[in-house]
Amino acid sequence: MSIVLKNVSYTYGKSGSDCGQALKDISLEIHKGEFLAIVGHTGSGKSTLIQLFNGLERATQGEVYFQGENIYSKGFSMKRLRSKVGLVFQYPEHQLFEATVIKDVEFGPRNMGQEPLQVELNSFQALKDVGISEELLDVSVLALSGGQKRRVAIAGVLAMQPEFLVLDEPMAGLDPAGRREIFSLLKKLHEERGITIVFVSHSMEDVAEYADRVVVMNQGQIVLDGKPRRIFHYEKELQQIGLGVPQAAQLVHRLAERGAGIEQDCLTADESAAAILRWLEK
Amino acid sequence: MKDGKREGRNGEAVLAESHNLVHEYSRRDEDGNVTGIVRAVDGVDIQIKQGDFVAVLGANGSGKSTFAKHLNALLFPTEGTVYIDGMNTLEQDNILAVRQTAGMVFQNPDNQIIANVVEEDVGFGPENMGVPTEEILCRVEESLKEAGVYEYRKHSPNRLSGGQKQRVAIAGIMAMRPKCIILDEATAMLDPSGRKSVMQTVQRFNRRENITIILITHFMEEAAKADYIYVMKQGKVALSGMPLQVFGQIGKLEECRLEVPQVTQIVRKLRAAGVFVREDILSIDELAEELLKIRNCS
Amino acid sequence: MIRDITIGQYYRADSVIHRLDPRVKIVGTLLYIISLFAFRGFAGYAAAVVFFGVIVFLSKVPLSYILRGLKPVFFVLIFTSVLNLFWTPGESFFTWGVIDLTWEGLYKTIFIALRLIFLVLGSSLMTFTTTPNQLTDALEKLLGPLRHLRVPVHELSMMMSIALRFIPILVDETDKIMKAQAARGADFESGSIMQRLKSMVPILIPLFVSAVRRADDLALAMDARCYHGGAGRTKMHPLRYRGQDFVAYIVCICYSLLIFVV
Numbered sequence: 001m002s003i004v005l006k007n008v009s010y011t012y013g014k015s016g017s018d019c020g021q022a023l024k025d026i027s028l029e030i031h032k033g034e035f036l037a038i039v040g041h042t043g044s045g046k047s048t049l050i051q052l053f054n055g056l057e058r059a060t061q062g063e064v065y066f067q068g069e070n071i072y073s074k075g076f077s078m079k080r081l082r083s084k085v086g087l088v089f090q091y092p093e094h095q096l097f098e099a100t101v102i103k104d105v106e107f108g109p110r111n112m113g114q115e116p117l118q119v120e121l122n123s124f125q126a127l128k129d130v131g132i133s134e135e136l137l138d139v140s141v142l143a144l145s146g147g148q149k150r151r152v153a154i155a156g157v158l159a160m161q162p163e164f165l166v167l168d169e170p171m172a173g174l175d176p177a178g179r180r181e182i183f184s185l186l187k188k189l190h191e192e193r194g195i196t197i198v199f200v201s202h203s204m205e206d207v208a209e210y211a212d213r214v215v216v217m218n219q220g221q222i223v224l225d226g227k228p229r230r231i232f233h234y235e236k237e238l239q240q241i242g243l244g245v246p247q248a249a250q251l252v253h254r255l256a257e258r259g260a261g262i263e264q265d266c267l268t269a270d271e272s273a274a275a276i277l278r279w280l281e282k
Numbered sequence: 283m284k285d286g287k288r289e290g291r292n293g294e295a296v297l298a299e300s301h302n303l304v305h306e307y308s309r310r311d312e313d314g315n316v317t318g319i320v321r322a323v324d325g326v327d328i329q330i331k332q333g334d335f336v337a338v339l340g341a342n343g344s345g346k347s348t349f350a351k352h353l354n355a356l357l358f359p360t361e362g363t364v365y366i367d368g369m370n371t372l373e374q375d376n377i378l379a380v381r382q383t384a385g386m387v388f389q390n391p392d393n394q395i396i397a398n399v400v401e402e403d404v405g406f407g408p409e410n411m412g413v414p415t416e417e418i419l420c421r422v423e424e425s426l427k428e429a430g431v432y433e434y435r436k437h438s439p440n441r442l443s444g445g446q447k448q449r450v451a452i453a454g455i456m457a458m459r460p461k462c463i464i465l466d467e468a469t470a471m472l473d474p475s476g477r478k479s480v481m482q483t484v485q486r487f488n489r490r491e492n493i494t495i496i497l498i499t500h501f502m503e504e505a506a507k508a509d510y511i512y513v514m515k516q517g518k519v520a521l522s523g524m525p526l527q528v529f530g531q532i533g534k535l536e537e538c539r540l541e542v543p544q545v546t547q548i549v550r551k552l553r554a555a556g557v558f559v560r561e562d563i564l565s566i567d568e569l570a571e572e573l574l575k576i577r578n579c580s
Numbered sequence: 581m582i583r584d585i586t587i588g589q590y591y592r593a594d595s596v597i598h599r600l601d602p603r604v605k606i607v608g609t610l611l612y613i614i615s616l617f618a619f620r621g622f623a624g625y626a627a628a629v630v631f632f633g634v635i636v637f638l639s640k641v642p643l644s645y646i647l648r649g650l651k652p653v654f655f656v657l658i659f660t661s662v663l664n665l666f667w668t669p670g671e672s673f674f675t676w677g678v679i680d681l682t683w684e685g686l687y688k689t690i691f692i693a694l695r696l697i698f699l700v701l702g703s704s705l706m707t708f709t710t711t712p713n714q715l716t717d718a719l720e721k722l723l724g725p726l727r728h729l730r731v732p733v734h735e736l737s738m739m740m741s742i743a744l745r746f747i748p749i750l751v752d753e754t755d756k757i758m759k760a761q762a763a764r765g766a767d768f769e770s771g772s773i774m775q776r777l778k779s780m781v782p783i784l785i786p787l788f789v790s791a792v793r794r795a796d797d798l799a800l801a802m803d804a805r806c807y808h809g810g811a812g813r814t815k816m817h818p819l820r821y822r823g824q825d826f827v828a829y830i831v832c833i834c835y836s837l838l839i840f841v842v
Contacts, residue, residue, distance in 0.1 A: 056762060088763075089760045094757075095761065097786050107761075111764060112765045146342050147342065175342045176540050178341070242474070247543065378806050378808065381804055386801075388804075390794075393798050398711075398744055402816060409814050412812045415817075415818055419816065439745070
């Protein structure tokens with residue numbers, strides 16, 4: 001039960017100045033049940049990478065397997081793949097088009113050929129999961145707030161009942177409370193529904209707080225892959241590729257550089273403060 | 283009331299001020315009937331001095347963007363008044379001068395670049411103001427250089443990154459020779475490196491040329507760099523003060539759907555545990571320094 | 581697919597033709613097109629080919645690149661040629677069954693094909709050597725006198741220039757929306773024509789909403805930068821005729837005089 005990328009490369013354009021390599025020889029396995037963050041500078045290839053997961057983009061070299069099946073083999077159903085690997089684009093609220101909230105959410109499951117009753121049931125449940133209250137079901141999408149629209153858009157993908165939910169910068173443009181709401185929603189889906197979550201992010205604070213695995217991309221390649229705690233040891237390397245580490249980790253690194261014998265494994269403000277207290281008491 | 287320069291708290295010139303500013307717009311249904319009136323800005327009094335770097339913080343829908351648009355005479359008060367460099371924005375004759383004095387950079391980098399070539403876009407403002415050709419060329423070159431995008435002057439804006447586009451937009455404002463730049467969530471759609479480059483650019487203009495910066499944002503790390511912060515909630519100023527005074531009120535900030543930077547959180551936690559770190563620390567390096575000092579003393 | 585079309589694209593090079601004032605190029609192209617329709621007989625077309633050849637040589641745009649511009653009109657060309665070749669009455673020189681070819685038909689086919697080919701080549705050469713900005717500037721200036729007839733010349737040229745800026749953005753956006761809807765199982769390729777038309781709705785509505793939002797944003801941004809129409813505006817790069825432009829005008833006029841000679 002996983003998505004496997006085997007020696008995948010992706011080249012865009014045919015020839016001339018417009019052509020380039022977005023991904024170079026990438027091998028990656030996403031296991032069921034993970035909460036995975038993909039980080040990287042703009043143009044590092046992360047957006048292309050996630051579009052390989054559900055077959056929207058086709059690798060120019062290499063293979064992609066979903067649950068052991070090669071998705072490029074003849075007779076493989078891309079439609080089924082897309083319902084199993086739900087992909088939420090950046091600013092997904094920009095793709096809403098139906099007159100009412102519920103109708104828009106029903107678009108996905110109906111395309112997947114679910115029974116009419118099932119479509120309604122799944123859409124209803126998805127909206128409930130993302131915290132859209134019942135009185136909003138028949139309201140025009142345009143009447144919702146920014147955060148609500150985004151949650152409706154996520155529900156539109158959830159209603160297809162995916163096992164993997166892949167999101168491209170799900171918190172872009174939201175205020176701190178809005179970000180928190182989206183993340184607690186993802187956490188709930190992960191814990192209660194057992195949905196594997198993959199998200200692209202720029203915020204190392206968010207990555208530190210929520211992800212259990214981080215894949216760092218640079219220039220079309222995976223440069224680091226592991227638990228956040230381990231990844232954030234590489235502060236210099238991350239800075240070189242235009243990324244950083246959370247302030248909490250930065251602080252303990254600074255202290256260690258100045259000769260303090262302090263624990264280095266800090267991800268959050270709480271952990272960092274606790275480590276400092278222990279060090280001061282030594 | 284055209285009374286020239288006005289003076290603020292400490293006698294310095296006031297660049298922007300609002301008195302009891304109210305902005306209402308009506309919500310309409312599909313047939314165009316008014317279904318309700320929304321008060322987006324509700325009695326805001328703000329005074330910003332020439333050369334200040336001010337942040338207006340607020341969650342989505344707090345009215346901060348609506349407020350910003352008043353400073354550029356893109357919106358007009360329902361009640362109250364706004365003065366920019368002594369000019370009342372309600373007077374028709376002042377509008378162009380107001381817009382030239384307080385330039386505005388918007389959120390979406392794509393939707394504010396008008397021309398198909400970078401340098402032509404920077405020249406757009408001066409062209410509209412009727413600046414002579416020679417002078418435009420001079421200003422465009424200077425602004426592009428100062429904003430660090432001179433090497434792209436012949437490029438199509440479509441090939442630039444978000445951060446570069448925003449710096450082109452800033453150059454476009456600077457070519458109008460403003461006294462103030464308003465950044466209306468101009469960093470919201472950028473990645474961290476783009477955000478950093480935009481912040482560095484405006485900070486440079488602030489320091490070197492004494493340009494007043496009004497930064498509308500919900501990023502606390504950016505607001506931490508300001509001299510003064512206003513926090514808006516439901517159209518009102520809920521909190522204001524120097525960054526430290528504002529960040530000290532974590533509870534109130536959370537009510538405003540905001541949160542404090544991790545450094546501040548750590549300082550608070552340490553103080554609560556009885557470690558006497560200075561309260562006015564906003565950067566990691568400073569905090570590390572302080573902690574080493576404490577450790578060496580004990 | 582949309583990107584394959586070369587007509588209307590600028591080819592960056594440093595040549596005499598590139599440096600000419602865009603107004604000269606527009607007027608020159610117009611004269612050239614008129615000449616194509618005015619010429620009778622082979623001598624005129626020979627002149628047209630030679631004139632074009634010289635300009636291409638001077639422009640430093642590779643001939644193969646220019647010829648690619650013919651691709652989109654290829655079928656029109658074949659279609660009109662076949663039509664003229666087989667259905668023009670006159671003195672026949674070849675008969676085989678129902679097929680009856682006439683001298684008149686042959687001449688007509690060749691002339692019309694030449695006209696069409698050089699019409700496309702001539703106008704694409706103009707766009708290869710002139711940036712869209714120069715073109716809109718030149719049109720604004722050339723059509724300037726129409727202002728007195730209350731034609732909003734400045735506004736039209738501003739609209740053209742904004743359209744040029746936003747077309748690539750909207751093309752990208754369409755691509756993104758299509759992918760996002762495909763991720764929700766939308767199918768744009770199979771089904772009857774009606775079904776396919778219907779499948780466009782989830783693309784067109786978001787695209788339309790986005791275009792309106794962008795237009796709104798742009799209008800605000802233009803206001804904020806003191807835009808208030810064409811009155812009192814100065815130009816960063818005003819169009820100014822130089823020596824070479826007058827030479828070019830004279831060359832063009834001399835060429836057009838050939839119409840009366842041959």
